[in-house]
Amino acid sequence: MFEASSLNRKNLRNERLVKASLGLMTGLLILPVVLILSTLLYKGGPVISFEFLFASPTNGMTTGGIFPALLGTILLVLVALIASVPLGVAAAIYLSEYAPDNWFTRAINLAIINLAGVPSIVHALFGVGAFVIFFKFGTSILAASLTLAIMTLPVVIVATRESLQAVPQAFREACWNMGATRWQTIRRVVLPNAVTGILTGVILEVSRTSGETAPIMFTGAAFFLPLLPQGVLDQTMALSLHLFVVSTQVPDMPEELPYGVALVLISIVLIMNSLSIALRMYLRGRKKW
Amino acid sequence: MTKEKVPARQDFDQLNRDWFIDKAVQVLVFLGGISAIVFIIGIFVFISREGLGFIFGDFSFTEFFGSPNWRPTSESNPTYGILALVAGTASVTGLAMLVAIPFSLGAAIYIAEFASGKKREFLKVTVELLAAIPSVVWGFIGLAIMNPIIIQTFNVPVGLNVLNAGVILGLMAAPIMTSIAEDALKAVPDRYREAAEAMGATRWQVIYKVVLPAAKNGLLGAVLLGVGRGFGETMAVLMATGHSINIPTSVFDSVRALTATIAAELGETAVGSPHYEALFTIGIFLFVITFIINLSADLIVRGVRKG
Amino acid sequence: MVAVVEPTAVNKLEVDRLTIRYGDHVALEDVSFEVRENEVFGIIGPANSGKTSFLKTINRMDMFDSNMSFEGAIRFNGVDVSRVRNVYGLRRRIGVVFPLPVGLPLSIYDNVALAPRLAGQKNRAELDIIVERCLRRAALWDEVKDRLHSLGSMLSGGQQQRLTIARALSQEPELLMLDEFSIAVDPVTTMRIEDVLRELKKEITIILVTNLVQQARRLADRTAFFLEGRCLDVAPTEELFTGTVSDPRTRDYVEGRFG
Numbered sequence: 001m002f003e004a005s006s007l008n009r010k011n012l013r014n015e016r017l018v019k020a021s022l023g024l025m026t027g028l029l030i031l032p033v034v035l036i037l038s039t040l041l042y043k044g045g046p047v048i049s050f051e052f053l054f055a056s057p058t059n060g061m062t063t064g065g066i067f068p069a070l071l072g073t074i075l076l077v078l079v080a081l082i083a084s085v086p087l088g089v090a091a092a093i094y095l096s097e098y099a100p101d102n103w104f105t106r107a108i109n110l111a112i113i114n115l116a117g118v119p120s121i122v123h124a125l126f127g128v129g130a131f132v133i134f135f136k137f138g139t140s141i142l143a144a145s146l147t148l149a150i151m152t153l154p155v156v157i158v159a160t161r162e163s164l165q166a167v168p169q170a171f172r173e174a175c176w177n178m179g180a181t182r183w184q185t186i187r188r189v190v191l192p193n194a195v196t197g198i199l200t201g202v203i204l205e206v207s208r209t210s211g212e213t214a215p216i217m218f219t220g221a222a223f224f225l226p227l228l229p230q231g232v233l234d235q236t237m238a239l240s241l242h243l244f245v246v247s248t249q250v251p252d253m254p255e256e257l258p259y260g261v262a263l264v265l266i267s268i269v270l271i272m273n274s275l276s277i278a279l280r281m282y283l284r285g286r287k288k289w
Numbered sequence: 290m291t292k293e294k295v296p297a298r299q300d301f302d303q304l305n306r307d308w309f310i311d312k313a314v315q316v317l318v319f320l321g322g323i324s325a326i327v328f329i330i331g332i333f334v335f336i337s338r339e340g341l342g343f344i345f346g347d348f349s350f351t352e353f354f355g356s357p358n359w360r361p362t363s364e365s366n367p368t369y370g371i372l373a374l375v376a377g378t379a380s381v382t383g384l385a386m387l388v389a390i391p392f393s394l395g396a397a398i399y400i401a402e403f404a405s406g407k408k409r410e411f412l413k414v415t416v417e418l419l420a421a422i423p424s425v426v427w428g429f430i431g432l433a434i435m436n437p438i439i440i441q442t443f444n445v446p447v448g449l450n451v452l453n454a455g456v457i458l459g460l461m462a463a464p465i466m467t468s469i470a471e472d473a474l475k476a477v478p479d480r481y482r483e484a485a486e487a488m489g490a491t492r493w494q495v496i497y498k499v500v501l502p503a504a505k506n507g508l509l510g511a512v513l514l515g516v517g518r519g520f521g522e523t524m525a526v527l528m529a530t531g532h533s534i535n536i537p538t539s540v541f542d543s544v545r546a547l548t549a550t551i552a553a554e555l556g557e558t559a560v561g562s563p564h565y566e567a568l569f570t571i572g573i574f575l576f577v578i579t580f581i582i583n584l585s586a587d588l589i590v591r592g593v594r595k596g
Numbered sequence: 597m598v599a600v601v602e603p604t605a606v607n608k609l610e611v612d613r614l615t616i617r618y619g620d621h622v623a624l625e626d627v628s629f630e631v632r633e634n635e636v637f638g639i640i641g642p643a644n645s646g647k648t649s650f651l652k653t654i655n656r657m658d659m660f661d662s663n664m665s666f667e668g669a670i671r672f673n674g675v676d677v678s679r680v681r682n683v684y685g686l687r688r689r690i691g692v693v694f695p696l697p698v699g700l701p702l703s704i705y706d707n708v709a710l711a712p713r714l715a716g717q718k719n720r721a722e723l724d725i726i727v728e729r730c731l732r733r734a735a736l737w738d739e740v741k742d743r744l745h746s747l748g749s750m751l752s753g754g755q756q757q758r759l760t761i762a763r764a765l766s767q768e769p770e771l772l773m774l775d776e777f778s779i780a781v782d783p784v785t786t787m788r789i790e791d792v793l794r795e796l797k798k799e800i801t802i803i804l805v806t807n808l809v810q811q812a813r814r815l816a817d818r819t820a821f822f823l824e825g826r827c828l829d830v831a832p833t834e835e836l837f838t839g840t841v842s843d844p845r846t847r848d849y850v851e852g853r854f855g
Contacts, residue, residue, distance in 0.1 A: 119523060301685035
């Protein structure tokens with residue numbers, strides 16, 4: 001019944017071969033990106049300095065710093081957060097705590113998935129048609145941020161909903177039996193335990209919105225603005241758009257400058273994502289039941 | 290509570306503040322819940338609103354879908370054929386999938402079935418970080434890094450072409466495909482694996498004959514989502530494909546994708562002009578296509594992520 | 597069917613031809629009896645007899661299950677529970693203890709202070725008094741008095757069950773319903789809780805659903821026997837065990853011949 005050892009040795013060798021080739025494939029997937037990131041670091045690193053981050057561009061963008069773009073990205077992200085987080089949390093609460101299991105709820109979930117899957121340029125078209133033209137905000141921080149908010153709404157909803165659903169049903173039932181209303185139960189027992197999930201969603205949203213270019217290109221971001229924005233109806237510069245333009249449309253651009261911009265942008269994104277991963281790991285250790 | 294009988298209270302049945310607050314919250318969260326549906330419908334409505342003029346005006350079905358001549362700025366005879374643009378999108382996405390699918394699948398199998406503990410954690414975190422790199426950065430990589438490499442390696446005059454964008458797009462789509470494929474593999478119950486191993490199968494045989502077939506729905510969903518991502522990608526494709534509008538005959542040809550066309554030309558059109566409206570019509574087309582892809586992917590993947 | 601509603605007794609709960617359904621499936625059929633004030637009313641019977649469904653209908657927790665419906669009436673203090681406008685007010689007057697102990701992921705103090713806070717009590721000194729009183733009455737005070745700030749969800753099973761009782765007591769309920777409370781709890785804790793219930797009987801009304809026939813004998817004044825969705829007997833407990841019963845199956849169950 002137990003076969004001769006030569007067959008086993010062959011199987012074992014095959015096994016090792018397969019494992020090695022799959023490992024190789026995984027490595028090949030990751031390696032190019034690591035090389036690319038190292039190149040960015042190598043070529044863009046020397047460009048980064050305090051002045052680079054905090055000074056304005058000069059000489060037709062070929063020298064100087066990126067401060068207005070950095071500030072613009074921060075403003076866009078902030079306004080987008082203000083618009084999307086309350087709405088996203090409310091939607092997640094509805095889906096987790098109230099929604100019955102029927103076709104309408106499935107439709108909502110489908111809408112969320114599609115919202116996340118719509119091409120960014122289509123979001124841009126929507127932003128132009130709705131906020132710039134129909135609501136007459138013009139090309140502005142407001143129009144661009146609202147476009148970004150709708151685009152990243154799914155991120156907040158999904159992260160919040162998952163953390164709400166992780167709270168055991170037994171807790172809710174205990175509260176309901178005591179005469180607590182649904183909202184009282186959510187406010188006192190469910191939501192406090194979902195805060196880290198909401199935070200994760202917020203961090204991920206920050207990461208995504210800082211990197212987006214197409215949705216803001218026609219709705220409120222511009223390349224060269226002499227002044228910093230004074231209010232939400234003004235246009236602004238943005239890091240992602242800045243990278244696009246300095247790498248494609250500015251003549252006599254010194255080679256390293258775009259690398260520097262790319263490095264700053266990618267650092268923001270990677271730091272944010274690492275934060276959310278760290279938050280998740282911290283959560284896993286801190287069990288409350 | 291004293292040691293006397295607790296009195297019966299008939300006054301418990303009053304509508305109080307908590308009762309009203311609860312009702313109000315119910316309404317508010319419902320509004321939040323339907324917001325997603327409202328926005329999706331809104332997107333379709335507003336892009337259609339801007340593109341309708343073209344559809345009822347200069348639009349001709351055969352020209353739009355059948356002609357490779359996209360010349361909206363021609364003064365004498367503007368044409369609005371998107372065939373070349375579709376070919377551009379399709380060729381780049383096709384190459385990207387060719388590159389990404391085998392590697393994503395291989396990596397997903399490795400992470401789900403062979404790696405364990407710290408190594409697995411590390412790989413999953415790495416893949417997650419890779420998926421976060423913004424599109425414009427990838428486009429920049431295509432321009433600054435891939436471009437010279439292609440020119441030198443293959444001895445061609447121009448490095449912004451199907452090959453460049455295809456590889457970049459492949460690297461972009463691969464992490465998310467790996468994630469979803471890995472979820473699909475992990476969702477296959479352990480008892481399937483144990484049953485096969487008990488019959489003497491090697492690790493690889495277990496995967497090949499048992500796990501992969503069981504996970505095929507989720508894997509198919511991962512591929513579809515990758516295709517959807519490729520179709521909808523804008524900035525990376527804009528920056529890496531060059532600017533020729535033609536149907537490619539080799540991977541070294543420059544092309545133009547649908548998404549890139551909108552991004553490149555919208556800024557130069559006048560609001561309400563036929564060109565402007567035609568671009569919005571391309572947007573409607575993109576919306577419908579990605580809607581269908583995402584719908585199919587979800588129908589197939591649903592239940593896999595929740596496991 | 598059995599019990600005659602005695603017009604002279606004071607009834608905490610009147611059940612009037614109650615039928616409970618889950619979709620087409622009948623969980624409880626045509627049940628009528630009364631639960632009197634200050635008695636311990638036991639309900640015994642094998643699994644799936646409708647005992648838990650019955651409790652759920654009393655405090656209208658059936659509202660959370662869209663599949664559940666009922667006909668007939670349950671009157672709490674004379675008020676038909678299907679006609680109350682503020683169902684939360686109804687639930688506040690009724691305390692429930694479930695089979696599986698539940699410690700809320702709040703501090704032990706906040707666990708017991710929750711119901712008073714929901715009722716509007718904000719004064720910290722008052723809350724301190726209430727928390728200590730309820731924990732003492734639930735026989736938990738001595739074990740936790742030095743760590744009231746620690747998480748209620750991290751206590752042992754037996755402690756969490758007593759915490760549940762403390763929470764129920766903090767509602768100052770008129771009616772306390774216990775559904776097989778000793779299933780997940782050690783015998784010592786069970787005995788302590790039974791002592792608590794004996795004390796409480798003087799002040800409130802108690803419905804005790806139990807699968808431990810002897811527990812009903814120890815605690816209940818009157819007991820009902822539910823079998824497969826019907827109530828076969830309601831009688832003073834001793835009669836159920838030693839006297840005459842209307843249905844022979846009651847005697848069979850009580851003597852352990854099935855269940």
